[in-house]
Amino acid sequence: xxxxxxxxxxxxxxxxxxxxxxxxxxxxxxxxxxxxxxxxxxxxxxxxxxxxxxxxxxxxxxxxxxxxxxxxxxxxxxxxxxxxxxxxxxxxxxxxxxxxxxxxxxxxxxxxxxxxxxxxxxxxxxxxxxxxxxxxxxxxxxxxxxxxxxxxxxxxxxxxxxxxxxxxxxxxxxxxxxxxxxxxxxxxxxxxxxxxxxxxxxxxxxxxxxxxxxxxxxxxxxxxxxxxxxxxxxxxxxxxxxxxxxxxxxxxxxxxxxxxxxxxxxxxxxxxxxxxxxxxxxxxxxxxxxxxxxxxxxxxxxxxxxxxxxxxxxxxxxxxxxxxxxxxxxxxxxxxxxxxxxxxxxxxxxxxxxxxxxxxxxxxxxxxxxxxxxxx
Numbered sequence: 001x002x003x004x005x006x007x008x009x010x011x012x013x014x015x016x017x018x019x020x021x022x023x024x025x026x027x028x029x030x031x032x033x034x035x036x037x038x039x040x041x042x043x044x045x046x047x048x049x050x051x052x053x054x055x056x057x058x059x060x061x062x063x064x065x066x067x068x069x070x071x072x073x074x075x076x077x078x079x080x081x082x083x084x085x086x087x088x089x090x091x092x093x094x095x096x097x098x099x100x101x102x103x104x105x106x107x108x109x110x111x112x113x114x115x116x117x118x119x120x121x122x123x124x125x126x127x128x129x130x131x132x133x134x135x136x137x138x139x140x141x142x143x144x145x146x147x148x149x150x151x152x153x154x155x156x157x158x159x160x161x162x163x164x165x166x167x168x169x170x171x172x173x174x175x176x177x178x179x180x181x182x183x184x185x186x187x188x189x190x191x192x193x194x195x196x197x198x199x200x201x202x203x204x205x206x207x208x209x210x211x212x213x214x215x216x217x218x219x220x221x222x223x224x225x226x227x228x229x230x231x232x233x234x235x236x237x238x239x240x241x242x243x244x245x246x247x248x249x250x251x252x253x254x255x256x257x258x259x260x261x262x263x264x265x266x267x268x269x270x271x272x273x274x275x276x277x278x279x280x281x282x283x284x285x286x287x288x289x290x291x292x293x294x295x296x297x298x299x300x301x302x303x304x305x306x307x308x309x310x311x312x313x314x315x316x317x318x319x320x321x322x323x324x325x326x327x328x329x330x331x332x333x334x335x336x337x338x339x340x341x342x343x344x345x346x347x348x349x350x351x352x353x354x355x356x357x358x359x360x361x362x363x364x365x366x367x368x369x370x371x372x373x374x375x376x
Contacts, residue, residue: 054090056089056090056091056092057089057090057091057317058089058091058092058120058121058313058316058317059091059092059093059094059117059118059119059120060082060085060091060092060093060094060119060120060121060122060123060313060316061093061094061095061096061107061111061114061119061121061122061123062078062079062082062093062094062095062096062122062123062125062309063096063098063104063107063108063111063122063123063124063125063129064078064079064095064096064097064098064125064126065078065125065126065128065129065236066100066101066126066128066203066235066236066237066262067235067236067237067262067263068097068237069095069097070263071236071237071262071263072263072266072284072286072289072290073262073263073265073281073282073283073284073286073289074125074126074236074262074282074283074303074305075125075262076283076284076289077283077284077303077304077305077306078123078125078148078305078306078308078309079095079306080284080306080309081305081306081307081308081309081310081313082095082123082309082310082313084306084310085309085310085313085314089313089314089317091313091317092117094111094117094119096111101128101132104124104128104129104132104133105132105133105135105136108122108124108129108132108133108136108145109136109139109140112136112139112140112143112145113140119143120144120316121144121145121146121312121313121316121321122143122144122145122146123145123146123147123148123309123312123313124145124146124147124148125147125148125305125309126148126149127148127149127150127205127206127207128203128205129147129150130147130150130151130152133145133147133152133154133157134152134153134154137152137154137156137157138154140156141155141156142156143156144156144158144316144321144323145157145158145323146158146159146160146308146309146312146322147159147160148160148162148305148308148309149161149162149207150207151326153324154323154324155323155324156321156323156324157323157324158312158315158321158322158323158324158325158327159325159326159327160308160312160326160327160329161326161327161328161329162303162304162305162308162328162329162330162335162336163210163328163329163330163331163335163336163370164207164210164211164214164260164301164303164336165210165211165213165214165217165370165371165372166214166330166331166336166363166370167214167301167302167303167330167331167336167337167338168210168211168212168213168214168215168218168258168260168301169214169215169217169218169221169359169363169368169370170218170301170331170338170356170359170360171214171215171218171258171280171299171301171338172214172215172216172217172218172219172220172221172222172228172258173218173219173221173222173355173356173359174218174222174280174298174299174338174348174352174356175197175215175218175219175222175226175256175258175280176197176218176219176220176221176222176223176226177222177223177352177355177356178190178256178278178298178348178352179191179194179195179196179197179223179226179255179256180223180225180226181349181352183347183348183349185298185344185347185348186294186295186296186343186344187273187276187295187296188255188272188273188276188277188278188295188296188298188344189255189276189277190255190256190277190278191253191255191277193253194253194254194255195225195226195227195253196226196227196228196229196249196252196253196254196255197219197226197227197228197229197254197255197256197257197258198228198229198230198231198246198249198250198254198256198257198258199211199212199215199216199228199229199230199231199257199258199259199260200230200231200232200233200242200245200246200249200257200258200259200260200261200264200265200268201230201231201232201233201259201260201261202232202233202234202235202236202260202261202262202264202265203232203234203235203236204232204234206373208232208260208261209372209373209374210372210373211258211260211282211301212230212260212374213370213371213372213373213374214370214371214372215228215258216228216230216374217370217371218359218370221359221368222355229249229252229254231245231248231249233245233261233264235264236261236262236263236264237262237263237264238263238264238267239263239264239265239266239267239270240267241264241267242259242261242264242265242266242267242268242271243267243268243270243271244267245267245268246259246267246268246270246271246272246279247271247274247275250271250272250275250277251275254277255277255278256277256278256279256280256298257271257272257277257278257279257280258279258280258282258301259279259280259281259282260282260301261282262283265279265281265282265286266290266293269281269286269290269293269296269297270293272293272296272297273293273295273296277296278296278297278298279293279296279297279298280297280298280299280300280301281297281299281300281301281341282300282301282303283300283301283302283303283305284300284302285300285302285339285341285342286300286341287300287341287342287343287344287345288342294341294342294343294344295343295344296344297341297343297344297345298340298341298344298345298348299338299339299340299341299345299348300338300339300341301336301337301338301339302336302337302338302339303335303336304329304334304335304336304337307329307334307335308327308329308335311327331360331363331364332364338356338360340353
């Protein structure tokens with residue numbers, strides 16, 4: 001994959017002045033160093049899409065959410081989808097990591113207005129790009145867009161939502177049952193007298209509230225005697241803030257903390273190790289993506305952002321872009337899942353795993369109605 005990385009264009013967020021300077025250009029977004037980010041030897045954009053001078057079946061621009069790549073969570077999951085599409089279809093692609101929400105619209109528009117290359121799809125990762133895309137999409141009616149975690153009511157935008165509350169309900173069942181069990185594995189252990197578990201959110205938003213609502217409902221479903229302590233750090237890129245909040249929870253009696261906080265969640269894992277407790281990951285199997293914390297990560301709520309990105313690219317290649325439609329991915333479609341950690345997840349008692357599996361079946365059957373909003 002290293003050679004692919006070198007061949008493709010890697011676009012960082014440019015300065016505001018740089019963005020303004022690029023606004024009238026016909027080419028795609030260029031790197032902040034002014035080099036254009038392409039292959040200097042042949043002027044190509046993105047990966048070469050196959051042997052020789054063959055045209056790729058599609059060229060995709062992707063604008064990542066807050067925190068950028070390297071979060072081993074949400075953005076990295078999205079990137080896996082585009083890497084899969086590159087491997088299987090031979091697409092070309094460019095990536096952008098805006099420095100903040102103020103740059104979302106600028107990068108969306110730069111991709112949409114580009115003619116060299118001409119982007120077949122612009123992928124917008126994260127609910128916080130919704131406002132910008134609501135302005136961008138009508139300006140470029142012939143450009144196909146996709147967005148994750150929110151809806152933009154335009155005929156050229158395919159909207160992908162996830163039922164995070166369903167997957168988080170399973171994490172709540174797991175936490176509620178496990179905290180009442182005398183359990184030790186890896187570097188962690190439960191506290192037999194604990195009556196609390198924790199939830200650390202990144203940015204307080206409807207999406208993260210769905211995580212919280214499902215988790216709280218799952219804990220309540222599993223036990224009447226366990227409470228959930230919640231806290232929002234206000235960022236997806238603040239590990240020290242995540243560590244501080246999780247330490248407070250562990251020291252207040254919680255023995256398991258679930259995070260939905262992007263790279264901020266690394267701090268939760270750090271706190272779990274330092275306190276000898278457990279944590280739950282999110283978006284990817286974080287026992288794999290964060291292997292140095294695998295000895296405290298019991299399970300992760302995997303959110304298949306990669307599936308949304310991959311399927312949207314596949315649809316564009318097939319000429320079946322789902323513009324104007326909303327695709328919801330939940331437990332039934334494996335859009336969200338409870339995945340046990342590779343190092344210690346196998347040690348979770350079978351009766352608890354059965355309880356989680358039964359809850360999954362009941363949700364799919366419609367016998368459990370998982371709330372999407374919190375009570376506070």
